[in-house]
Amino acid sequence: MRKLLTVLGSHPGGRSAMTCRYRCGDACFHEAPNTSGNEYAGDVIARALSRRAVLRAGAVGGTVVAVAGTGACSSGPAGAVSAEEAKTKGKPAKGLRFTPVEPNTDDKVTVPEGYGQNVVIRWGEPILRGAPDFDPEKQTAKAQKGQFGYNNDFLSLLPLKEQEGDEKRQLMVANHEYTDEVLMFAGYDADDPTREQAEIGWAAHGLSVVVVEGEKKSGALKAVPRHRLNRRVTATTPFEVTGPAAGSKWLRTSADPGGRKVLGTLNNCAGGTTPWGTTLHGEENVDQYFANTDEVKDEEHKKRLQRYALKGTDTERKWERFDDRFDVTKEPYEPHRFGWVVELDPYDPDSAPRKRTALGRFKHEAAQPRLTSDGRPVVYMGDDERFEYLYKFVSSKRMRRGDSRADKEHNMTLLDHGTLYVAKLTGDSPEDEIDGSGELPSDDHEFDGKGKWIPLATGDDSHVKGMTAEEVYVFTRIAGDKAGATKMDRPEDVEPSPRTGRVYAALTNNTDRGAAGKAGPDEANPRKGNKHGQVLEFTEKGDDPAARSFSWRLFLVCGDPEDPSTYFGGFPKDQVSPISCPDNVTFDDYGNLWLSTDGNELGSHDGLFGVATAGRRRGEVRQFLTMPNAAETCGPIVQDRRVLVSVQHPGEEDGASVEKPASQWPDGPGEYVRPSVVSVWRKDGGDIGV
Numbered sequence: 158m159r160k161l162l163t164v165l166g167s168h169p170g171g172r173s174a175m176t177c178r179y180r181c182g183d184a185c186f187h188e189a190p191n192t193s194g195n196e197y198a199g200d201v202i203a204r205a206l207s208r209r210a211v212l213r214a215g216a217v218g219g220t221v222v223a224v225a226g227t228g229a230c231s232s233g234p235a236g237a238v239s240a241e242e243a244k245t246k247g248k249p250a251k252g253l254r255f256t257p258v259e260p261n262t263d264d265k266v267t268v269p270e271g272y273g274q275n276v277v278i279r280w281g282e283p284i285l286r287g288a289p290d291f292d293p294e295k296q297t298a299k300a301q302k303g304q305f306g307y308n309n310d311f312l313s314l315l316p317l318k319e320q321e322g323d324e325k326r327q328l329m330v331a332n333h334e335y336t337d338e339v340l341m342f343a344g345y346d347a348d349d350p351t352r353e354q355a356e357i358g359w360a361a362h363g364l365s366v367v368v369v370e371g372e373k374k375s376g377a378l379k380a381v382p383r384h385r386l387n388r389r390v391t392a393t394t395p396f397e398v399t400g401p402a403a404g405s406k407w408l409r410t411s412a413d414p415g416g417r418k419v420l421g422t423l424n425n426c427a428g429g430t431t432p433w434g435t436t437l438h439g440e441e442n443v444d445q446y447f448a449n450t451d452e453v454k455d456e457e458h459k460k461r462l463q464r465y466a467l468k469g470t471d472t473e474r475k476w477e478r479f480d481d482r483f484d485v486t487k488e489p490y491e492p493h494r495f496g497w498v499v500e501l502d503p504y505d506p507d508s509a510p511r512k513r514t515a516l517g518r519f520k521h522e523a524a525q526p527r528l529t530s531d532g533r534p535v536v537y538m539g540d541d542e543r544f545e546y547l548y549k550f551v552s553s554k555r556m557r558r559g560d561s562r563a564d565k566e567h568n569m570t571l572l573d574h575g576t577l578y579v580a581k582l583t584g585d586s587p588e589d590e591i592d593g594s595g596e597l598p599s600d601d602h603e604f605d606g607k608g609k610w611i612p613l614a615t616g617d618d619s620h621v622k623g624m625t626a627e628e629v630y631v632f633t634r635i636a637g638d639k640a641g642a643t644k645m646d647r648p649e650d651v652e653p654s655p656r657t658g659r660v661y662a663a664l665t666n667n668t669d670r671g672a673a674g675k676a677g678p679d680e681a682n683p684r685k686g687n688k689h690g691q692v693l694e695f696t697e698k699g700d701d702p703a704a705r706s707f708s709w710r711l712f713l714v715c716g717d718p719e720d721p722s723t724y725f726g727g728f729p730k731d732q733v734s735p736i737s738c739p740d741n742v743t744f745d746d747y748g749n750l751w752l753s754t755d756g757n758e759l760g761s762h763d764g765l766f767g768v769a770t771a772g773r774r775r776g777e778v779r780q781f782l783t784m785p786n787a788a789e790t791c792g793p794i795v796q797d798r799r800v801l802v803s804v805q806h807p808g809e810e811d812g813a814s815v816e817k818p819a820s821q822w823p824d825g826p827g828e829y830v831r832p833s834v835v836s837v838w839r840k841d842g843g844d845i846g847v
């Protein structure tokens with residue numbers, strides 16, 4: 158089918174070529190844009206490998222003690238209970254007591270025995286007054302502007318108690334990351350899309366705010382269409398630019414000479430919910446919407462665009478044919494107006510959403526805030542591309558607890574003032590023991606070490622030599638290069654545990670780690686050709702979220718438990734669910750970490766997993782659900798009685814189209830495949846996992 162056939166099989170990671178084409182603009186197929194000489198331990202691999210061989214040879218005949226995670230299990234003296242056996246005695250951690258779902262490739266959402274599910278809302282369902290019912294043969298941009306968008310990703314549920322009897326209602330906010338035109342439009346011609354199709358695409362991007370209502374006797378959730386708080390934000394909704402780079406010359410265009418008003422948001426991946434009642438949304442793979450980087454004459458400008466992965470001539474969706482702002486030869490700075498964290502007040506459908514420049518510009522996966530002991534928000538952020546960095550923002554302003562108008566207005570400025578940091582991690586084991594195999598180092602049997610938060614800018618003050626503060630915010634990746642940040646294996650969601658304060662970062666994968674000319678393994682990214690990813694756990698110094706340093710360890714090194722390079726927090730590996738490509742992160746009320754996956758490389762569909770982070774069961778990964786064909790699990794929310802997930806890009810398989818669907822989910826044969834939100838609950842009305 159058209160040109161995508163030519164790239165079949167050439168895409169690393171478990172995603173299909175079509176996913177790469179539409180979601181990330183073939184990001185994984187192209188060179189990673191971080192070509193900075195900001196090297197970390199890369200070129201010592203060959204040397205290390207030979208020395209390691211010597212070390213191993215030397216160990217023969219010595220005391221070889223098997224350690225958890227190396228794949229070799231010691232069997233203790235007969236009759237004695239080994240440390241591993243002791244860990245598995247009794248029940249799994251509270252909250253994770255369900256029968257794990259087996260890896261599978263079924264074209265449905267598979268949930269544990271005794272659990273039920275329902276589709277909460279599908280792409281195209283009307284949510285605003287006046288919006289028509291979904292009719293795939295008669296789609297219009299006008300209709301889509303009032304309907305639930307495409308490829309739902311991040312989800313947030315906020316309390317809603319407007320009046321008596323509303324206890325069962327909550328406000329759901331959803332991201333719509335991107336569109337799969339070939340699955341949306343019958344007979345779609347990728348070489349010659351129509352203006353209407355482009356405009357439907359604009360309207361199907363963005364965010365939705367929808368009131369949802371729980372059913373009395375189950376955990377089923379349904380959308381309340383036409384509620385006054387329901388809202389659509391799209392690729393053309395007016396946004397305000399705020400913070401220290403607002404009005405910067407780098408943000409000015411012919412349509413917005415002041416650099417403070419942007420139309421729309423794009424590629425909203427994951428996000429966060431603030432303690433002051435707003436939601437945050439990361440603009441991720443925005444490079445793919447901008448055409449003609451190859452034609453840019455100004456070499457400096459071109460280099461900056463390329464550092465943000467912009468490339469080539471025409472784009473996949475060809476929006477540049479319908480709006481000049483998507484052509485960088487016509488509007489050179491329009492791309493700078495995307496790649497931000499967006500803040501939305503979902504309780505005020507008339508408010509302008511904001512782009513928060515103080516949080517920097519990169520491929521923002523998500524943004525989950527926490528508060529310091531004196532009430533200042535701290536936001537952790539991953540830049541999701543191979544060899545990119547981990548960031549944090551520390552506000553200089555304290556949140557107000559009241560809900561007066563003045564309090565609300567104050568809290569809407571918290572993310573405009575503070576310091577942006579980038580992370581540098583160092584390992585504590587001998588460098589030559591980090592040989593890319595994933596074998597735990599012999600000195601302390603752990604991938605761990607220390608980290609520093611390097612300040613990049615505070616308000617209008619730059620901490621990076623040769624860059625103004627505005628430049629640091631608009632070209633944050635370049636600031637990270639100069640600061641010597643650690644190149645990570647695709648940092649995705651980063652969230653603090655509300656129970657322990659420890660922070661968890663999903664590092665999805667990086668098949669280029671250790672490749673020729675690329676950064677080699679380091680203790681935080683210890684595997685060459687890393688297909689399955691890892692989960693980093695870190696603790697801020699003094700448990701202070703604003704600290705300038707931290708200690709870290711790898712909590713999970715993902716993959717097949719039988720693969721010796723995997724590690725599950727020291728838990729016996731034969732007792733865990735296999736997990737590959739962790740992406741989104743959330744917590745349940747018991748402090749268990751929940752991980753959704755994107756691009757499972759183990760032959761199963763993607764899924765949602767729970768894992769205990771503390772106690773005897775620490776590291777026990779248990780799979781809660783799996784996805785339909787080719788879908789990614791996103792936006793997980795785990796409440797006492799309900800788990801909510803986004804089923805993103807079902808049926809997004811190479812060669813698939815409306816005429817030749819690769820999935821029949823959710824509505825069966827003959828119906829359009831539709832990204833949707835699913836609620837899962839216990840059929841007996843009990844709490845999840847207890």
Ligand code: FEO
Nearest residue numbers: 426441522541649
């Ligand atoms: Fe949109 Fe980083 O996944």
Ligand code: CA
Nearest residue numbers: 426427740741
């Ligand atoms: Ca994601």
Ligand code: CA
Nearest residue numbers: 586603604605
């Ligand atoms: Ca170590």
Ligand code: CA
Nearest residue numbers: 649665740755
């Ligand atoms: Ca992802």
